Amino acid sequence: MKWVLLAIIVFATVFSDLLQSYEMKLSGEQTVDRRGLAKLLRTIVSRRYLVLSIVCMAISFFAFMALVQIAPLSFAVPASAATFVLETILAKFVLHEQVGARRAAGTLLVLGGVILLAR
Amino acid sequence: MAGNRQHPVSGLTSLQTQSYRTHHLVRSARETASRVVPVNLKTLLLILAVIVFNSAGNLSLAYGMRHVGESVGLDPLGYIRVMLNPAVAGGIVLLIFWLLMRMTLLSWADLSFILPLTSLGYVLAAVLGYVFLHETVAPSHWIGTCLIFAGTMLVGSTQSKTTGCSGVSR
Numbered sequence: 001m002k003w004v005l006l007a008i009i010v011f012a013t014v015f016s017d018l019l020q021s022y023e024m025k026l027s028g029e030q031t032v033d034r035r036g037l038a039k040l041l042r043t044i045v046s047r048r049y050l051v052l053s054i055v056c057m058a059i060s061f062f063a064f065m066a067l068v069q070i071a072p073l074s075f076a077v078p079a080s081a082a083t084f085v086l087e088t089i090l091a092k093f094v095l096h097e098q099v100g101a102r103r104a105a106g107t108l109l110v111l112g113g114v115i116l117l118a119r
Numbered sequence: 120m121a122g123n124r125q126h127p128v129s130g131l132t133s134l135q136t137q138s139y140r141t142h143h144l145v146r147s148a149r150e151t152a153s154r155v156v157p158v159n160l161k162t163l164l165l166i167l168a169v170i171v172f173n174s175a176g177n178l179s180l181a182y183g184m185r186h187v188g189e190s191v192g193l194d195p196l197g198y199i200r201v202m203l204n205p206a207v208a209g210g211i212v213l214l215i216f217w218l219l220m221r222m223t224l225l226s227w228a229d230l231s232f233i234l235p236l237t238s239l240g241y242v243l244a245a246v247l248g249y250v251f252l253h254e255t256v257a258p259s260h261w262i263g264t265c266l267i268f269a270g271t272m273l274v275g276s277t278q279s280k281t282t283g284c285s286g287v288s289r
Contacts, residue, residue, distance in 0.1 A: 021229075025225070032165065054218070102273055102274075103235075106270040109273065113241070114267065116262055
């Protein structure tokens with residue numbers, strides 16, 4: 001059961017983040033003020049994938065809550081940190097972000113740190 | 120834009136106006152160039168806010184859930200009852216703001232840039248637990264914290280946005 005929940009978390013998170021990043025890149029730079037908030041809310045409503053990404057995020061959130069109830073945090077946190085690597089790879093090939101050696105090395109260091117922290 | 124401003128001094132020759140415009144063009148180009156270097160203050164501040172709102176939201180939510188005293192199963196009414204708890208409601212509000220700020224951040228920078236940087240929240244949680252809750256931190260935890268910090272610095276030194284606005288459709 002915990003592996004099923006983990007799979008749900010990983011896929012929902014990865015899908016949600018990719019869709020969100022894709023849509024936000026297309027929507028142009030947002031601003032942080034009152035008018036920016038109104039524009040952002042309009043963007044969320046008008047872009048279908050953004051709504052889908054929030055739904056995926058909610059699925060991942062509730063699955064994580066369920067996982068924490070049946071498995072220790074020391075399993076849940078490092079296992080869900082696996083989304084890191086998957087998302088960085090997909091960001092390179094799907095979103096066409098430039099992931100150079102330095103960024104890849106830094107991401108791996110962070111992953112190692114998260115796994116150590118959760119033990 | 121400075122270039123569009125009406126020049127207060129009348130009687131400039133067209134050549135002088137031309138050089139005035141060129142000067143401003145050069146300056147604005149220089150400003151654009153300086154904006155492209157790895158990461159600007161605006162982005163860093165928003166990353167910090169995203170980390171703080173996520174940690175505070177999760178903390179408030181966890182605190183509330185622990186004090187509600189009933190386990191929420193698949194009963195939707197149970198979720199509604201739980202949300203009436205102030206700590207849970209506050210946590211949800213903080214997380215809604217976290218989501219909105221993270222979306223804004225994603226419009227400014229790469230996903231592969233934001234992910235490692237916002238993981239500084241794990242470091243924040245460990246440090247806060249050590250300072251305020253007097254939790255013992257095992258040596259492996261300090262090593263983990265250092266690894267995350269080093270990794271974050273490494274990623275933070277790369278270009279924060281490597282795709283244009285229409286970069287995805289390329």
